[in-house]
Amino acid sequence: MERMKVTPWSVEGKVNYEHLIKEFGVSPITDELISRIRKITGEVHLQLRRKIFFAHRDLDFILDKYERGEKFVLYTGRGPSGPVHIGHIVPWIFTKWLQEKFGVKLYFQVTDDERFLYNPSRQLSKEEIQKYVYDNILDVIAIGFDERKTEIVVNTKAAGALYNIAIEVARHVTLSTVKAIFGFKDEDNIGIVFFPAIQAAPAFLESKLTGVNAPCLIPAAIDQDPYWRMTRDVAPKIGYYKPAQIHSRFLPALTAGGKMSASIPESAIYLKDSDEEVEYKIMNAFTGGRATKKEQKKLGGQPEICSIYQFFSFLFEENDEELMERYTACRSGELLCGECKAELTSRIKKFLHQHRKKREKAKDKIDEFLFKG
């Protein structure tokens, strides 16, 4: 494991995560925290040991509570604006692991109201949004969450419970605050301006429903952090613990640099992509390879900037030793992009085949997962 430290788990496309840690005022995930989790869970998920989940707030508080026998709840979510791609499920897979290892409840919010209220790039109809709600929920369930411990909270269906928590939150959040945090302007609609209170609500749902203050841990991509900063500020004012967070990096786009984007379909592998689409997208993906085979042999590849390598690191190579071997073989020029791409294509296709089987089975389980309020 010593060698792991020098390996570039932190290859980061265009996002400067060190900078984000400072800017957002979050704490880095330390080896000490990882050891502490290992003591509880027996093993550590690859996304944690590779610091794909790289930062946190109050994770130590959550572990303190847990070690004293007080269980937390998990909370994460999804905006149903389109089909789910592999980047989306990175934190879900880790969340499933947390649920399993800590034996805790998960609230999974589906923000169909936000998608309805805020839809600048392409105006989705209510019907289209609801189609994606159904579609996305199947993908969520297919991840393998425990149906006895998971509540999928679809905002428009759960509005009764959420609104009542949201007004408690909202009462302590001024327009000035949301303008500063989210950049809202006076041209924005009053629904989207209120929405941060609705996104805050599930962090307190367990406490509200049980009447007992429940610690909450939110595993999510770092871009959601502004919501949690607001939520944490309000929590003590309304009698709840500040929700803790654990933040993930983004799985980089297959196209050069940046985050996967719905507006560039070839930037991401969608969970519904056919074998042919997967083959095509991976074949055309941006790598750290050199212009010619000869150059590659001479200079070696650059896994630090390679999207294919990141797919192995984030999801498709569970074995750290083998990931390390792939890294060094690339650097040395031994391993050519074609081989890596072929291997990843095969693993993704296998994963998607399995996922789609689980997705089919999920159709009968939706009702068990839905939060009933």
Place this chain on the structure above:
Amino acid sequence: MERMKVTPWSVEGKVNYEHLIKEFGVSPITDELISRIRKITGEVHLQLRRKIFFAHRDLDFILDKYERGEKFVLYTGRGPSGPVHIGHIVPWIFTKWLQEKFGVKLYFQVTDDERFLYNPSRQLSKEEIQKYVYDNILDVIAIGFDERKTEIVVNTKAAGALYNIAIEVARHVTLSTVKAIFGFKDEDNIGIVFFPAIQAAPAFLESKLTGVNAPCLIPAAIDQDPYWRMTRDVAPKIGYYKPAQIHSRFLPALTAGGKMSASIPESAIYLKDSDEEVEYKIMNAFTGGRATKKEQKKLGGQPEICSIYQFFSFLFEENDEELMERYTACRSGELLCGECKAELTSRIKKFLHQHRKKREKAKDKIDEFLFKG
């Protein structure tokens, strides 16, 4: 009835209702509209024939629809910030009359969320607000609404249904708009800024629930008009009829000038006031009487500015001839304030005794009246 026209039904304390008609862009209630209603209802409620309901928007549209066999729904409400006084029930009594004569459904909104979000003068706790919700609902039911045709919509209980309509409304209402209409500032909280969309929602609740576009008529005091201006602007954008309004004047305060106010208890008669409180308040009420009996005999009283006279006119003298007689007897100096006060005290006490009996009976009926969503 000819003489009625010159009588001062329009005595108005400090509020200039003519000015409001222009400022709010509403239409005055005309004799023609009153005749049209009389044709349908057979008789006209005193609050309409005395033009206590003095202005409207689209009342003619509602009557057009009704005459063609299309029923409307009524919508009014109450903010549960304290006990109910006689001023509050003026529009409720008229609303009950409308419900009875037109045989239509009523949505009665109780804005406990607004009271929670906006409570500047005295910070009511959630528990106190809920106490008033219960208390106020008893007064509403005691007015005599038809339980088969009335849905009392308590916002925090009905949030599931309301939020879903409210986001449709909110999507078309910018921060700029609510700042201009309601005077919100960036220091205000995001809940109260969203609230106008929640207050708009019941206007569309029947349409939403039935899937059929239902005309809506809102009888309410004129101060609620800004909400309806906003709601009317949005309605066609989300596929509904613009809600119509019929606006009432305020029953003037017993103290000199202005509106009844919770912060000045002697300005209003509360429905729970004891006989002694009623006697005391009426005895000390501001009248149009002169300083001495002699002066009164000589100059005559001024019913135009008399709170006691307004109580007769708004609620406690159903007979127009007798009200007219009281008016002329006062003007002539024949009738002294003591006599008027004694008569009003007796009528109010009788009314409150009856009301409190109905209020007791209302305790068993709450469930039948509550909107279940």
